[in-house]
Amino acid sequence: MSHFSLHDSQRRATVPFVPLDPEHIKIYYCGPTVYDLAHIGNLRAMLTADVLVRTLRHLYPRVTFVRNITDVDDKITARARDNNEDIATLTERTTHEFHADLAAMNVIPPDIEPRATHNIDEMQHLIARLVAQGHAYEADGHVLFSVESFPSYGALSGRNPEELVAGARVEVATYKKHPGDFVLWKPSSEDQPGWDSPWGRGRPGWHIECSAMSHRYLGESFDIHGGGSDLMFPHHENERAQSMCCFPGGKFANYWVHNAMLLVEGEKMSKSLGNFFTIRDVLKQAPAEALRLLLLSAHYRSTLNYTQAGLLEARKTLDRFYRALAAGPVPRTEAPEGVLKALSDDLNTPAAIAELHALASKALAGDRTAAGALKAGADMLGLLSEDPEKWFRGESSDEDTEIQALITLRLEAKKQRDFAKADALREQLQGMGIILEDTRDGTEWRRA
RNA sequence: GGUCCGGUGGCAGAGUGGCUAUGUAGCGGACUGCAAAUCCGCGUACGGGGGUUCGAUUCCCUCCCGGACCUCCA
Structure with missing residues (x-):
């Protein structure tokens, strides 16, 4: 122990x-x-x-x-x-x-x-x-x-x-x-x-x-x-x-x-400064896990500067972590030693998150044991609890069919090397907040 | 005024008496029709000044700056 x-x-x-x-x-x-x-x-x-x-x-x-x-x-x-x-x-x-x-x-x-x-x-x-x-x-x-x-x-x-x-x-x-x-x-x-x-x-x-x-x-x-x-x-x-x-x-x-207390964009959070955020305010603009990761990205005894940029960065970090999970099977694994060691040292969450980054890199390189460890380690921090597909695409809706149809059209255009048309379709999707990723096996999509 | 914390690369943020995390942004490259994603490479930071030491970002002193608390407050 x-x-x-x-x-x-x-x-x-x-x-x-x-x-x-x-x-x-x-x-x-x-x-x-x-x-x-x-x-x-x-x-x-x-x-x-x-x-x-x-x-x-x-x-x-x-x-x-x-x-x-x-x-x-x-x-x-x-x-x-x-x-x-x-x-x-x-x-x-x-x-x-x-x-x-x-x-x-x-x-x-x-x-x-x-x-x-x-x-x-x-x-x-x-x-x-x-x-x-x-x-x-x-x-x-x-x-x-x-x-x-x-x-x-x-x-x-x-x-x-x-x-x-x-x-x-x-x-x-x-x-x-x-x-x-x-x-x-x-x-x-x-x-x-x-x-x-x-x-x-x-x-x-x-x-x-x-x-x-x-x-x-x-x-x-x-x-x-x-x-x-x-x-x-x-x-x-x-x-x-x-x-x-x-x-x-x-x-x-x-x-x-x-x-320790937190600052918002470098200033004390207060109603008079107009930088006062309830949990709900933030959840309207970012996933809960992004907020959670952001707040855990500094040690609890350090003043934490809450910023809009930080919230976006946290979300991108989670995108990468979820990509690492989605890249293949995720075996059930014990919480990784590195994460436990970091947390055992006065709850050093930033060091624990650094461990998560290392595991995500390994997982993206094809190491599925590392993917399991990433999941288990993130769980210690209450992170990565969502299904990757839901993370990237949200709840499935009627719109998904339309998105899929446009993707199919674009693939047709690509096959005929009509790149102008393909790019126009991609831009149309982007206008809908959809980002495409072409892979060897087809085209994946996610919400921006 | 009193007490107590901090000042680390563009930004966020760990840590350590010598091997100088991690992420993000930026730049260059690979891959791609182009992107996206991924991968590779680059940039050697520790507020100023003294001191201790073979060697200090890390210890000590001092100065500067920021913050918290001193019966509302997570």
Whole structure:
């Protein structure tokens, strides 16, 4: 078995991955807040988790992957109000859209996908425990976590509470004992979602839900906790504080995985710059696998520059890979060593893709074992899952007959060495978005 | 202001104390009636300046530039 190394954000180093229990790997990822369509930045985090889980599944007999849905949040409440719809309608619809988008991207669903609103009791239980243990206090209707009660607060993100005070760009609520204290429970007005609690009708703070759900489904200690690097502080830092104070005997997450952000055409993706892409936006203009390959073409801890040119390049790369598969039979093969080695080295997807290129070249040269290895290796990355013919031609349609007829006419013209006519027919097809490839055995076609 | 990451060939993007990925674009060639696809060849990159070393893109220092985070954010 290959040695799997993973970069742990807390240790700030790439270290050998040592499972808590090699028979059962447990991983938790922060899922979406369901108030809007997922964008390609969200997708990068989901893909990082996906490749991580695929790799772990290959190396270990059992992996439990938990990814939550945040369906109570002030952003949700605000959006529902703007849309003039029920909160539940908004969150249900957005959750379905999220699932559909990830399915289109060939992302493996989590084993357990808990919803925050189904875990309010668990959250209250944790909060009560924190209060009882002196890690949390009630103030002005809120329950707050006391960062000073947890000596290692800041260890994950590498900051200390004093620094946070100096740079804070948000005004500190007066009822906080320490400016870094954060909300565990907050009171709800009549028009806000709320649940009865020992501290009055209210709703949970953002961070407590992940502590509650990871504990409920994975226990006091689990192997990996992941998310985007922007979640490291404050979200993950706070989760860690809550959970470790609640369960001093546990380790909470043993490894922390954080993916870097992405840029769009060299700039930060933002709605005001007009370069904000949802998964759906991209899928209108390119196949899902092209987007997937593009996002995996940079290492997850590097900033990735998403560009239109890159999307086209990814598609061309896949064309070549699919050609390599289509060139002959594709035997079932074990995942190739080179790909496994790359992925075992902190999920080095660019190196894994380079292996795929080498295999594709061999396959195109007639090595069908390499074609099998290409398929198996690509599968580790969730790529090349389509039928090559479908990849090149799309779903078969009535148009195919017409295309075939024009091709036959052109072959006739060619036979009579009427190249002007043959070229005219080829141009006509090109106008229909069809590219021809003459081979020894006839003429193949594909969509541009 | 604080903390932390980066700067690699036209572009994308790995990696390494000496053998300088991979892809794409470009150029030349083979194949083809012409294309497309495929194949062959070419272009020797590591922000600037110091230092350590027999040797640095890789280690150290410094400067410049970019980015992230500092309680909305994948």
